[in-house]
Amino acid sequence: MKNPTLRRAIALSSLVMVTLVCWIVAGLVADRTAERELDDAIGTQRQISTAAADNMAQMIASDLAMARAIPETIAEIRMIQRALAQARNYAAKRPGMEPELRAALANDPQLAGISDFLHNAQGFSGLENIWLVNTEGLCVASSNAASPSSFVGRNMQSRAYLEEALLGGFTQAYGVGRNSGEPGIFIASPVYEDGMLVGAIVAKIGIARLRHWVARAGTFIADENGVIIMAHDSAVAGHALPHARIQKMDADERKNIYMRTDFPEFGVQPLLAQVEHDAPWVPRALASQISELPGTHTPSLYEMRGGLNSGLSAHLVDPLISWPELLRNHRNMHLLAFVLLAGSITLAYLIGASYLREKRHHRATRHLADQLQEANALLSAEARDDALTGALSRRYFLDLLQKEIAAARAGGKPLCLAIADLDHFKQINDRFGHAIGDRALEHFVAICRAELRTGDAIGRLGGEEFGIVLPATTLADGQAVAQRLHDRLKAQPSPRLPASVTLSVSIGITELGRTDLPERIMSRADLALYAAKSAGRDRTKALPPDDPAPAGQAAYATS
Template identity: 65%
Template structure:
């Protein structure tokens, strides 16, 4: 074979090889370029989705706190307490006696007046329904029993309510809150039950319902949904998802009768949220680590970011499945970049042109991403400033606690009620950190807050003022009663150790408590509580000191080293 023949034979082979190499290199370059775009898009959208779900969780917590306040406040009213005390003779004697009970209760003028009060309270509170249940589990008054005779006959008055799951805990003295579907109306809602005490004796329950329809603003953003403590989606922006169950949710372990009792249904389709295995099949250029951060659903073919927030003090959880908005464009960009780079490698001019375009586009994309990051940072800073709870312990933040203190002072004066404030400080906290590490110190703080929640009422509040120092608010409580409450808290902390701490860690707390005086400002009552705490510390720690509400109290401590 002569040189000419060889050159003719190898020419097409060399050209084909160059084309293949260019195509391969162009693919590698395109992969790298679109991976950078994907990373930037993920960072930007993850920050945005985090802001959305955090804001959603705060709105849920705020709305539920407002809803809880109504029955909790009503439980402290003399009118409610007297009505429940007077109705203790009504008890369940079988379903046949229900009509007679209802008739007797509807004829009782005192009970009818209470039902009228409940009706008025429902009107301005935003609740769907309010009713009273005596200690025997009988509904004695209801907000929907005074419109007319027909409405009264359809109301809960006279009904044995003991089988309602949301009343089980309240009838033994615990505040409860649960999602459910109304047995009569068939309408879903959040049911709240607050125990009522008269002279220290449990006499019944104030129960209320907030309809889900009133709370639709929780899921105003596309892709958001709310699940209850059993993992059932009770509200979703896409209403077709309502009634589905989250993966491995508690509802799948419940009996059929329990499901029917709470949800009025037996089956719950699965809400399949899992790592999207099709991402790598559809786009092999996506890194494995990145593909593991993308989720998919049968109802949503686009890879999505998934965010969830629990711990809303209600059993509810906020969720967001946010489809990656840039995904279709990224797929198109990859194909386009592959072709462009390939054409670029075919000639110097084309190469220079593609490099220039890519540089300009990357600069523009970088500038847009930087501007968006700055905007998101500002938004996150604002959201963080509005945070209401301490991230470690779940107690109220200092700022929100001080706002709540001012509000409670105004409410106590308006209602002519007592108000106690206490400041608690864990003893020898620095020694716990030094001996067992800061992780043990964190567990100690969490255990103290959990003990407070166990011992205090639902209407009471605990806030972290800083370090190991906490503030306690006891509405409608005088100094003698408040001292008993915090003394029980102190004793319980010593008696029930935390299983998360080493056995040698002995927790104790010093507490100073005082009562609101007629002319107190927030700073003054805090100063007086701080003075009482100082006295507890200097008196040997692990004790409670109370300071009466007068103006003769000495100034608060000024030397921190005494602690």
């Protein structure tokens, strides 16, 4: 008879061996299941992150394209070209000449008139500043000429964004203003007269106006030198991406562009080590897709979009929201599989638990799919309609304008574009409050929809400014439509507005020319609107296509 002690030792060893084998097998099963769940979760969230990153990149490209059109258009105005040509002899020939030059330029009637024009254009366009620089690098006219911090008389040759423009190239770059200390994007366009370079026009967009680019948590924007210029988390701004060009620039170059020389490194980092520690079952192919912002240790998906025709790059770090649940699911799966293999008495329990777990997994997957569908629907609605007025959004309106231009040219039909701006809208907001101002905007859109045809379209370009596309419409017919809008707006007041609120609108309208791009026809409509407002508001000004006369001297038609 065997020794009872030996039998107990053998039985205990067998139990330990079976338990160990069951634990190992259960671990393999749990690893495989959790790996599939992680792959599904990453795939689903990657679609959401990709859609958000693409939306941000399209927003940046669209906004900058509109901003670029303004200095490019002003550079084609004849009086601007002539003023720069006549100011070519102004130069800072010795240090300390700035007060003397400023006084001389201020006393030049032509340049003073140009400064007034730039001031009005700056206020109308939403740019922070616009100024002209002659071939000597001297600012001869500026939108802030009347300000104590005027640029007029300043030598700007050393500005990085100006060097290429004075060599005949277009420049668009981030920088920090030397006078204001405020960051912005500088757009410089060369100006020619009769084929000869006579100077450059420079415009600045303040970073504060572009904060909507980083409205989503985890987003940030870097410039061509790898410096983070804007971020949802403001503490991140001013850092440099790893291996960025800024690291190779000397202190003078950094100071010239950014008014500072120190740029702490900051970059999205792979989370491979932490993933291997927390979840060794995750394959390296999946683990390599998971990143983190420095110091957060939060598993995230990283999306970057470059090539935005501006030197800028858009970045999104999107937390992997299902990660904690995946870790919990893996631990639960390991234990449940072990119990299933360890004894038949728990078989019924394990089958039920597995069923519930799979049901929960499918419910979570359906929930993520529903979230994706809702996110796509929300992005589509935001891209198409303005939330307040129901008019088309700016981006969708510009896309529609481009399609209508292509259709008009393909069909050989005319097309008109009008830009309308409610008169004295700020006074309505200031006197009656923003709720009344919102009703005024809604009423104007309702008037337009009642008057326009089914094939016409109205979009909100921003604030109280609206664009109207009139397919198959000549300039004369478009003026008639605009006049009907004026008449109906006066004849049909809104019952939701106070009786003392009188709405009127200024409209600039133009017709599609043979070679017009969307930016050009928008710019010409803008110039017509500016003429309508300058002429006293509550009227329409029309500017025909291919008009060779410079703005300010063009033969505007009035209605």
